[in-house]
Structure formats: structure tokens, C-alpha cells
Amino acid sequence: MTSLLNIGSRALTAAQGSLSTVSHNIANANTVGYSRQQAQLATAGGQYTGSGFFGNGVDLTGVRRQYDQFLTGAVQSAASTSAADATRASGLQALDSVFGNSDLGIGSAIDDFFGAAGDLANRPSDLSARQVFVARASQLAQRITSVGSQIAALSNEADSRLASDATQANGKIAEIAKLNASIALGLAQGQSPNDLLDQRDAAVQALGGFLSVNSVAQDDGTINLFTADGSPLLVGQQQAKLASVTDPNNASQHAIQLTLGTTSKTMDGAALGGGSLAGAMRLRDEDYPAALNQVGRIAQVLAGAVNAQQAAGVDMDGKAGAALFTVPGPTTLSASTNTGSGALGATVADASALQASDYQVSWDGSAYQVKRLADGQVQGFSSLPATLDGLQFTASGTPAAGDHWEVRPFAAAATGISANSLSARQVATGMAATVQAAAGNTGGATASNFAITRTSSDNTLPVTITFNNPPTSFNVTGLAGGNLANVPYTPGQQVPAAPADYNGWSITLQGTPAAGDAFNVAPTTNPGADNRNALALSALAQAGLAAGATLNESYAALVGDVGSRVQAGQAEADVSQKLQSDAVSRQQNLAGVNLDEEAADMLRFQQAYQASARIIQTSQTLFEALLSATTR
Secondary structure (H helix, E strand, O other), X not given: OHHHHHHHHHXXXXXXXXXXXXXXXXXXXXXXXXXXXXXXXXXXXXXXEOOEEEEOOEEEEEEEEOOOHHHHHHHHHHHHHHHHHHHHHHHHHHHHHHOOOHHHOHHHHHHHXXXXXXXXXXXXXXXXXXXXXXXXXXXXXXXHHHHHHHHHHHHHHHHHHHHHHHHHHHHHXXXXXHHHHHHHHHHHOOOOOHHHHHHXXXXXXXXXXXXXXXXXXXXXXXXXXXXXXXXXXXXXXXXXXXXXXEEOOEEEEEEEEEEEOOEEEEEOHHHHOOHHHHHHHHHHHHHHHHHHHHHHHHXXXXXXXXXXXXXXXXXXXXXXXXXXXXXXXXXXXEOOOOOOOOEEXXXXXXXXXXXXXXXXXXXXXXXXXXXXXOOOEEEEEOOOOEEEOOEEEEEEOOOXXXXXXXXXXXXHHHHHOEEOOOOHHHOOOEOOEEEEEOOOOOOOOEEEEEEEOOOOHHHHOOEEEEEOOOOOEEEEEOOOOOOEEEEEOOOOEEEOOOOOOEOOEEEEEEOOOOOOOEEEEEEOOOHHHOOHHHHHHHHHHHOOOEOXXXXXXXXXXXXXXXXXXXXXXXXXXXXXHHHHHHHHHHHHHHHOOOHHHHHHHHHHHHHHHHHHHHHHHHHHHHHHHHHHHHOO
16 A cells, blocks of 8 residues: 555656646747756656566656757857848848939939039020039039938948947856856756756857857856857856957957957957847948948049049139039058058049049058958059059058058048039139131131140140141140141141140141141130030030949949849848748747647646546555554
8 A cells, every 4th residue: 555655646746747847838838948848757666576566656857858959059050140131131221221212312413413514515604504503513512421421320330339239248148157057056956957058048049149159068067159260258157258449450440359368359250250240340341331432432533523624624704713522532540550650641643543442551571562452452562652543552651561551542532522612603614725717727627626634824825836838737836835846737636646735735636728727726715605614514424434434324333232232131131031930940840839739738647647646545545444444
């Protein structure tokens, strides 16, 4: 009877433990990160008797969670990738919205500006047309600055996010360290602390939302954590700290620094691997600069071309055209790790050759290496100054080997271009001089395409071109550099032929002249009615100013690049989200709570509990019957 009572008690305890476990599963069916638990039962052994081997019932040996380290690791890895892609996709959507309204964009402002230039060419003496042209210039500068400022703000936002995400990541590392200690204590007492293990898995996954994490299990049940490049985050109870610090290569932004004990290192995107930190860093270092540089190049090219054409003309009062736009030049940032006294400078030498990229310049001890960051191309120069991609790089002082600088040709231009406050009379629609055929010409030669090639007071000096007999050559008088005789003539030729300079202007002579025919270059008598420079300004709309592309083509390429990045970024986010969902689904097939199964188990263990109670009741009845029989 004692054996029967013991068996019943063991069975009752096992059924009660199983019921408690099932109830715990049902209660946490919707708890994120919870793994289904299962009571572990084992036979309690038995004893040999002369009548045979009799069992002693069942033992409740523990509670085990349904867990697979590889499935859980796949979920954590997929979550890191998804977080990085989602962060980037969200940031790219914000960038796309900057270019969302075409009517308020740079492209429409470019069209309006050159449209006003065309009207100006038709009505050069109309002050209202001149005023509209100045207003359109201001509007274009404001549009560029608005777009550039919005992109810069997005970049600053991504940069600021590094600090907040690093702080949250540190909190998760500290939480995992505490859970490690509790888990080790629980395991030392002989049982697995399942709920604590689930909490730690959830914390590791949350940490992976900030950066990629690799975990290594230890014999005492704790885990060590490492970054994608193997840097330690948590080793035993020694915790690393992530911090947002001033970027040693670019003091205008921040870098992520990992510190463990007395050792610190800067983490780039590759070292972070995934998570929102890597996504934000990619936005800040790749996507936003690509757009900002293209906007800045439009600003630099526009200002350079229009200002040069303005300078080539004269305003209503005959004065040289004033600059219409002011645009900041390239900026140079020295690395904080530089040890030499060298300084680097950069200026725009040829706006038409500019490439939409930042540059890194380094001194290796014998030469300067200039790296175009947009595509990674490197060109070496034994000394500076040197010109590359329309930029002139200069150096002073004595650099030390390993010193480097970052050159940003367009960031300031994209956010700082402005239109100067010119009056309507200051718009340079005309040219300082004009060419006319002498009244007595008898041949068929003509002069056209007068253009200013060099702005100078020499432009207005009277010059006469007279054809000799025979008219296969001509003489030039009135040049600032002295008269010329017997200059060979070929119909259709540009005068002067390069590299000669005739007071900073050029014309095209064509046709068949007669001996003694002459052409006179003289100051323009009514510059306010002259539209030649206005025509040249209008023609800039179709000129290949930006590496062979027009301004509108450059803007279209910018919008296309942004759209391509948005589509690619969203596609990557969708794919990584699907992969994460698949990984979670596989993991939940093993670890998730199925309420139908739990309900069935509840009934099964309820019946077992009732049956166990019946065993105890039967044992009690037999025992009472025995006592009653022995007391008679």
C-alpha cells in the first residue's frame, strides 16, 4: 500500500507539473520571444521481488524549452540584415520626397531661368524682361539651396542617429550581461532557467537590430558576443561600450567607437555588418553624399558658366557684366590623426570637367594619392599643385607619411549658392564691341560670330582688318599688342586662329573678299539694345556644361539616380524582410506555442491528474480497510 501511495504521489506531482507547464505555455502564447516548454518525465525505476519487477512510478525531472541554436541564430542574423535594409529604405524614401514635386524642383527652375534668358534676347531693352531674368536667377538659386539643405538635413539626421542607437545598444549589452549572470546561477543549481534564456535570446536579437552580433556559448551557460569583424562586445562580465565620437577623418560628422577596457577602435560600416547603425552609416556616407554632390555640381557649373558669360558682356550702361551668382568653393577637412604640418587646398579649375564626387588625398611619404570616393579610382602625383576632374589641388607645409585629407567640392555649393542683387540695368545682354563691314566693301566676304574670349579693357579698342591684293591675306591694325601684316586668309576661318589673341575677341570671316575690303571692330554704341550676350546666355541651356551634359540632363540624371537607389533599397528591404519572416517561421515551427496542441495536452494531463488522485484514493481505502480488519 505504501508503494501504491508513493506511485500515486509521484504521478500526481508529474501531472501537476505538466499541467503547470502547459498553462505557462498558454499564458505566453502571444509573448514575443517565448519558446514552448515541455515537462520532462522519466520512470522512477523499480524493485525486484520474488514475484517479479515492480515499478515505482514516474519522476518529473525538469522542464525543457523547445530550442534550436541554429534556427535562433538564423533569426538573429536575418533581423540584423533586415534592420539595416529597413533603415536605409526609410532614409531613401525621405530623400525621394525631396524630389517629389517636379513643379517645385530644380529642373523647372532651370527651364524658367533659361526661358527668361530667351525672352531677354528678344527684348534686351525691356527693363521688365531684365527684372524677370534676375528674379528667375534668384528663384533657381533658392531651389538649389532648398534641395541641398534638405539633403544635408537628412544626412545630419542619419549622423545624429548613430549616437542614440549606440546608447540603446549599450543598454542591451548590459542587459545581456545581467542575464548571463542569472542564467549561470540557475544552471549551477541544476536546472535550466528557460524564461531567462528566452529573455537573453530576445535581447541578443534586439542588439542585432543595431549591429550584427555573433554569439559563442560558454560551458557555464553564458554567451560571449562579437561584432561582424570579430571585435568583442561582451566577454564574461567585461562589457564593451559603443560611443558616437568625432570622426577622425571628418570633423563635421561622427564615427562609432568601440571601447573594451583600455582598447578603442573605430567601426566602419563593414565592421558593423548590419543593423540600424550600418544602415544609417550607409545613408550618410554613400546615398546622401551622392545626391548632394550632384546638386552641388549643378550649382558650381551653373554659377561658373553664367558668371563667365555675364563677364563676357556689358550691361545697359556699357559696364562689364557683374557676377550673377555667388557659390562657395570646395572645402578641405584634415584628419585629426595627421602629424605633419602639411595643409591641402582645392579650387575649381574647370567647372565643365567636374565629377560628382568627394575626394580623399593622402601623402604616402613620396607622393600624393588622390582617390575619387564615388568609384574608388586613385591617381598619384609626385607633387602639388595638380589638376584632376576639373579641380586644382594645392599643398603647403610638410606632411607626414600617412597624413590625409577629405576634399568636398560640392557640399557647400549645394547649400550655399545665392543670386547677387543685380539691378535690371546690370544684366549684361550686349557685348562690349561689334564688327561691321566697311561701307566701301565690294567683295562677298562677311564677318560673324563675334565673341569675347578674354574680358579686358582691350575689348573696346578700335581694330581694322583690311584685305590685301590679292585678298589671300589681311592686315590688322589697332591691336593692343601691335599691328599685324599679311595674315593668311582661309574662308570660314576663326580670327584669330588659336592660340593668337586679338584684344580678347574672336570673329568668323567667310566668303570671297575684294582687295581693299575691310572690317572694323568698334565699341558697341547702344549696349542696352544689344542682344548678343543674351543669346549666348540662352544658349547655355543646350551647352554640355557638366562633363558633356546639359544642366537639365544633369538634373535628370540626379533624379534617375535617386529613383534607382530608392527602388533598389526598397527591393533589398523587402527581400530581407521576407527572409527574416521565413527564418522566424522556421523557428516558430519548433519553438512556437500551438494552442490546439496545448488544449489537447491540457485534457490529457488533467485526466492523468485525476487518475493519479484515484490511485491515492484507492491506496487510502485499502489502508483503512486493513486498519479496520486488524482492530476487530
